[in-house]
Amino acid sequence: MTEIIQKVKNLSIGFKSKKGEEILILRNISTNIKKGETVGIVGESGSGKSTLALAMMGYVKHGLYTIGGECEFNSSNLLKMKNRDLEKIRGRKIAMIPQNAGQALTPNLKIGYQIDEALQLHSDLKEEEREQKISELLNKVRLPSPETIALRYPHELSGGQQQRVAVAMALAGTPDLLLLDEPTTGLDVTTQAHVLELLNFIAKDTGTSMVYVSHDLGAIAQVSDRIIVMYSGEIVLEGPSRDILKKPIHPYTYGLLKSIPKLSLAGLPQSMPGSQPQPGTMHRGCSFFDRCDFSEEKCKSNSPQLEYLEELNTSVRCFNHKSLMNDSQVNQTVNKIKTSLQDKEILNISEVSISYAKQNLLDQVLNRISDDNPTVKDININIKKGETIALVGESGSGKSTILKSIAGLLRTKGGVIKFDQKRNLSSDLKERDPNDLRIIQLIFQNPDESLNPNHTVEEIIAQPLKLYFGLKGEELKKNIKELLQKVRLGEFYMSRYPRQLSGGEKQRVAVARAFAAKPDIILCDEVTSALDVSVQAAVLNLLQQLKEDFGTTYIFVSHDLAVVRAISDRVAVLYQGRLCEVGPSKDVYQFPSHPYTEVLLGAVLEPDPDIKPKLVAEDIVEEKPPQKGCSFQGRCSRILGDICKNEIPPWQITNSGNSIRCHIPLKELQKDQIN
């Protein structure tokens, strides 16, 4: 039997509420981490996964305390250890890579120096040996030319490279156990796939055990041997990764897998109702009861115990797992989206270019922007009424920039934005009349930022109603109630503040506020990326429903290609502020595609251990678009040579109406991509 290196026994962690009650964040957790295995811990935010990971290195966050149980490492309980002894273990025996570790590097110290510090702290190497070790580590995390990288500052590296440096630092003490908390969240799809591949390689190469914490089943699926699923502070399912992803025998995991959009499926996945109970609000009985499709009377008052099933090597906390066992192949059904597309064009964007360059004095006087290589260039898109068009691309590709100009928040350098084929919309707010402002509304990525924390839900939704329609008193109240009903929130939410709402509820309020203006077009900037997977599907379904009811047009920005696939009629792929491919969703997701679309599609992580990402191009980040030629030339693996460097590629149109901008003829693109 393989050696167990970390043993968590009956661990409960919690805090005292203002009223003096003991509130549990982790409830009686027991699990073992074996030598050399990678364990994925999944759960939505607030399920306690990070608390568990931190406890595994003997750390309990300020304000929380251990109520019972232990974390045993090398046969001593980390949670009872003195700080002095813990310091000898942390970094050397157990290392951690926190979320955004790459961004947490000290900005004014060279990479090599920072790794050296970690080595001094966590190893007994002498100075001469350390130098050698630094390049060894940088090599191990596959950074190009370690010697030069060591001399750079963090800001001279891309996000993915920074994350690699963080991994190198964590490996400095040759730990036996590596804890990773959301190590790829916030990275681009392509970068994420590369970093995960690296972690896989390191796990195999060094035999380090890893505990990988994430809310993203797609990422977990790529790295873990075993998966622990957490729900409101408890383990609800634990077992071999493949079984859990292919035949989940717990209703929560089952529902979760069904609610994740997949690349292979157009249409909206089914949503899971409700949200995870807050700590302290748990009742007797199963904590998943409110949201469970398989619940029975007894689940309401009896809490199921974690039951180990020998034949599956799986532990499950559910009375009804047997009924799921027979039929738990996740057969995903999707609600096909109805397109409400009309023939009429509602927004014409032609030749738009946008620049962030500072204006010099002459430009300011002449009120113009001169920049021959602007951030966004040559954008031509005609949007039909009732359409959902998605803009996709990596971070920095200019998606939000384009949205801002459409909303009038950022001046364009050139080009025309035309509404309803007649009115020109100025890209400067001050030049728009109130009606032009009303017809376009925005929904933002993070509802925590987009809702004023000092306003109640009622005040938030009242704003557009008062501003555009001058509603008052009873009339106003009635409208607010109707809108809340539209986004499936009860009337009693009116008096709540945003901090009293869950993430999904907040986003619904933001949606209600946008619809309050009765807009023609809604700009959605990453509206689901701050939400938990189980809530994401519900918000997407809501958006789709509202759109069908009101005939609204959506311009939908997302980095998540599966979400885009689920909701959009048409997709525009952007690289470095230039369009690469525009076409109906179903065609963009099929070959032939632009080489960049191929890279993006290859990097998508699916919650399926059998679908591995295809890493086509390097994950380097370019700071500026090239002066001339194809925007993707710097990373294209199929670059033809000088023609790509010098000439802007032509638009080629496939039979199905998909436009691709590349010098490679369509036939050849197709041939190579099918292989």
Next chain:
Amino acid sequence: MKLDNIYQEEKKSNFAKVSEIIITMASRPSGFIGLSILIFHVILAFISPYIAPYDFKAINPTLMLQAPSAEYWFGTDDLGRDVFTRTILGGRTALTITFFGSLIALLWGGLLGIFCGLVGGKTDDIVMRIVDAFLSIPWILAMLLIVSLLGTSTEVLIPALGFFYGKGIVRVARAATHDVIAKDFIVSARARGHSNFSIIWNEIIPNVRDAILVEGAMRWSWMLLGFSSLSFLGFGVSPPTPDWGLMISNARGLMSFAYWSVIAPIVGLSSLIIGINLTADAFAKALGIDRSTKAPV
């Protein structure tokens, strides 16, 4: 996850909010002490004219520098006036002037700070430079200049003090506004086409109000110290009106043989400053604001 999400309260009336804040403040020992001292002083300021045992300006050469006794609890001063009477009356002017001075400081400091934070860029730079330049002149010199030109009437002192103590508030209000301005709810309000006034009033002020109020409370105690220094130098309250600063200044030469005449006003002044300080700190904590700058005493 925010831990205070757990108890989902309903919307409260303003009265309920204020009383909750006060209760939270008083539940900490330091806050309780601070509040008690402050309330004591405020009540004293209101009732002292009615409870004062003697006439504060009655000079009695036969009673010069009497030590504390049953008749004259805190003794008498060099003009034979009752020190107890003068002490309980001595905080009134200072408290009133600095209270209104702080309100003025809050008003102009807060509004200018919000304005600078909102417009940003060059205007912000220039305004802040001017504010800094103006206030890098030692305030006491400037005050002396103003007072000697315009006199020491309340109408001069209140705005002058308010002006000089508003600088810190400008900085705090500006910083708080900067934090808020980057948030999407402001972008959202702009995109909807709300006026600047509406954005300031509805979106910004509710989010910066707490920080500004706390800073204002802190400034109050600074201003009290400053005002008392003015009186001490003879430019604040004019005799014979009783004032702690003035009393300390008059009696300081007599300290070696008539300590009572100086101790009482010192205790009065320092306890009030400490009281305001503790209250401001407790206020900040009750609102959940982290204050890095510390009190002057």
